[in-house]
């Protein structure tokens with residue numbers, strides 16, 4: 535990047551969200567004068583002579599070397615993601631899980647401890663309790679948003695405090711200032727999985743969180759057509775994460791990177807619609823006689839409404855609800871009766887997706903485990919896409935008549 539480009543990137547920081555989504559991280563003049571960044575389908579990069587190899591190794595020559603360590607268009611997307619998040623540096627991974635695993639493997643060693651709020655992505659929990667445990671890392675889980683319990687779980691060996699915000703599927707909202715202050719007080723790093731929050735709705739870096747993680751598969755890419763993950767943080771903190779990624783090899787393909795860069799252009803437009811749809815659907819469900827309870831941080835009845843109101847710009851497209859007096863089959867019948875939302879895991883894409891957590895994610899758990907994770911049989915999770923909310927509401931209305 536030339537100095538000129540660099541100052542253009544700095545000026546972009548003051549700009550609006552969509553302007554950033556479209557332009558941030560990109561050089562003004564690109565390869566072959568094309569307006570888009572090309573896909574660099576190269577596994578390796580050539581050197582003109584041995585002296586250049588030596589110069590590169592001695593770090594005098596910034597350039598690409600091998601596909602596992604970086605790709606020119608990946609660097610563009612990483613700069614864009616860092617700017618959208620308001621962080622110094624972003625490291626892109628092949629999936630959200632690869633990003634979580636990459637960060638935990640970078641930060642934790644045998645004997646270290648990590649403390650989690652217990653409402654979390656099932657596979658993150660599984661990685662810690664089943665796999666990091668094999669390497670002598672201790673995982674402690676405390677109730678979501680119970681800051682006193684989290685503080686009590688911190689020991690001199692604690693290296694990382696972890697939470698999602700909002701959480702999945704209960705949509706509890708973490709008080710980021712409190713969470714960051716807890717880490718600072720005990721000199722422990724903090725990680726927020728802000729996949730459901732998105733950089734449009736939530737600003738963890740500004741609140742003092744050390745690492746922000748996204749499954750870019752969801753809202754950031756936004757089209758249900760790729761997997762990606764990202765860690766954002768300071769240059770200093772993310773450098774070792776990038777180093778380990780180069781060893782683990784959890785990198786995105788050039789085509790994936792291209793799709794992510796393209797998807798990001800409309801990020802703000804999509805988020806505005808997701809927010810609008812989530813709120814409209816949540817309000818409709820909250821007023822419906824067949825609904826026992828709605829989990830949506832934008833509803834006044836939500837236990838974390840005040841925190842959400844203070845910390846979020848919008849509340850996202852995910853709405854979780856309980857069908858009144860329904861067993862798991864009657865709940866499944868509601869899911870099966872929807873005509874617009876497709877039955878699938880995931881969220882954050884243009885297509886609405888619907889699922890029953892009991893079946894989709896917790897089928898192999900015991901009833902006791904599901905009770906502990908707060909997954910009742912009559913729970914449905916609807917990830918609103920960008921369709922028109924009148925249609926989503928009408929579809930739910932007819933599905934609930936079944």
Ligand SMILES: *Cc1c(COP(=O)(O)O)cnc(C)c1O
Nearest residue numbers: 629630631655702729749751762
């Ligand atoms: C989907 C998801 C992940 C995992 O991301 P992948 O891209 O599917 O690997 C992690 N955390 C949250 C909150 C998610 O929704």
